[in-house]
Amino acid sequence: MKSDKFLSSFLSLTAFIVSLLILSSATAYASASDGASSFIIVPVWVHVHTNFKGDGGSESIPKIVDYLKSKGYGGVILTPHSARLTFKDFKTEAEKYDASDFAVIAGREVIASKDEGDDDGIVMCHINAVSGIPDPPVLDHKYEAGQRDALIADLKKENAVYIWNHPWACKQWSPSPELFDGIEFFNDIQSVDNYNAEKGFYINALKKGAHPFVVSGIDMHSLVQATIGEFTTYILPDEFNSASMVKALRNGNTIAAFNAKLFKISERPSNTIRNAAGNEFSIKGTLGLKVGLGPKASMIVYKNGEVFTPKNPVTFERGEKLQKGYVTYNFSFGDKIEPGAASCYVFEIPQYVVSSPYCYTAK
Numbered sequence: 227m228k229s230d231k232f233l234s235s236f237l238s239l240t241a242f243i244v245s246l247l248i249l250s251s252a253t254a255y256a257s258a259s260d261g262a263s264s265f266i267i268v269p270v271w272v273h274v275h276t277n278f279k280g281d282g283g284s285e286s287i288p289k290i291v292d293y294l295k296s297k298g299y300g301g302v303i304l305t306p307h308s309a310r311l312t313f314k315d316f317k318t319e320a321e322k323y324d325a326s327d328f329a330v331i332a333g334r335e336v337i338a339s340k341d342e343g344d345d346d347g348i349v350m351c352h353i354n355a356v357s358g359i360p361d362p363p364v365l366d367h368k369y370e371a372g373q374r375d376a377l378i379a380d381l382k383k384e385n386a387v388y389i390w391n392h393p394w395a396c397k398q399w400s401p402s403p404e405l406f407d408g409i410e411f412f413n414d415i416q417s418v419d420n421y422n423a424e425k426g427f428y429i430n431a432l433k434k435g436a437h438p439f440v441v442s443g444i445d446m447h448s449l450v451q452a453t454i455g456e457f458t459t460y461i462l463p464d465e466f467n468s469a470s471m472v473k474a475l476r477n478g479n480t481i482a483a484f485n486a487k488l489f490k491i492s493e494r495p496s497n498t499i500r501n502a503a504g505n506e507f508s509i510k511g512t513l514g515l516k517v518g519l520g521p522k523a524s525m526i527v528y529k530n531g532e533v534f535t536p537k538n539p540v541t542f543e544r545g546e547k548l549q550k551g552y553v554t555y556n557f558s559f560g561d562k563i564e565p566g567a568a569s570c571y572v573f574e575i576p577q578y579v580v581s582s583p584y585c586y587t588a589k
């Protein structure tokens with residue numbers, strides 16, 4: 227009996243140590259509570275190609291994972307070109323690296339063009355999808371860009387969450403940005419025109435009453451691209467695991483960043499329309515920007531796609547240094563919500579940070 231007791235106390239001690247380890251890896255990321263729920267802030271790479279046979283990247287999955295861990299990231303969404311690989315095999319391989327301290331999510335990039343040689347880098351109508359089923363069908367080259375709605379119908383059938391990639395390279399989809407769950411930013415940040423084009427599409431979706439989420443897409447094929455700058459999508463899930471991160475993506479709990487860090491935020495964006503307690507809301511946060519590399523930093527808030535000048539002014543002020551290489555800014559904005567109305571707010575620091583919408587209503 228004594229040994230049983232020893233064994234059980236040994237097991238509970240082991241469980242305790244394991245839970246401590248899990249906790250300590252999760253608490254490496256900032257956490258917050260927005261009243262309704264608590265969440266963590268996890269920096270990830272979205273839109274990543276690998277050297278898995280059939281995809282076009284030059285790096286292996288473990289090399290990418292090690293690199294990202296060394297830079298403080300907590301996850302990656304891999305998006306192979308899926309026409310020439312068996313997705314189920316890719317997913318099995320990717321999930322070998324999905325662990326308690328780093329999330330690996332297997333998505334795929336779908337090309338809407340029947341001509342395999344049609345992508346000239348000028349017109350690229352592509353979608354990144356994280357499927358809701360383990361073995362989704364090949365959708366690449368099944369449709370022309372003009373058959374977007376049929377492609378989206380297929381993606382809905384597999385309960386995928388889907389993102390319009392490099393929107394500036396597929397202007398023919400621009401009249402209907404509201405059809406996508408998410409919109410990619412910063413892919414090809416070298417062009418301010420491209421940034422302004424994708425922002426215009428996002429703003430139009432908001433004006434139409436849609437509330438797509440945003441991601442920062444690196445479109446990584448080689449780790450050399452990491453020297454261009456930091457393409458960081460902040461996912462704000464309930465818990466630190468890949469399932470919770472996919473759920474957060476579906477819920478629009480994201481902030482897209484380029485050469486910027488999100489240190490703190492009081493509430494996470496969400497595509498669920500929330501009830502504003504006391505008929506008002508207020509968001510506070512702290513960001514770090516690598517301003518030496520980009521334009522002067524300023525903050526714009528949009529309400530339903532229109533530039534918003536709130537009664538309580540937007541604050542955006544330099545703060546105490548928190549991390550070498552980044553200038554700290556503290557910000558806040560808020561509004562009173564009219565009963566019955568539903569309004570969605572987005573904040574932007576042009577060319578550095580774009581938030582997914584915050585949507586509220588009041589009783």
Ligand SMILES: [Zn+2]
Nearest residue numbers: 335350352391
């Ligand atoms: Zn693409």
Ligand SMILES: [Zn+2]
Nearest residue numbers: 273275335445
């Ligand atoms: Zn790609």
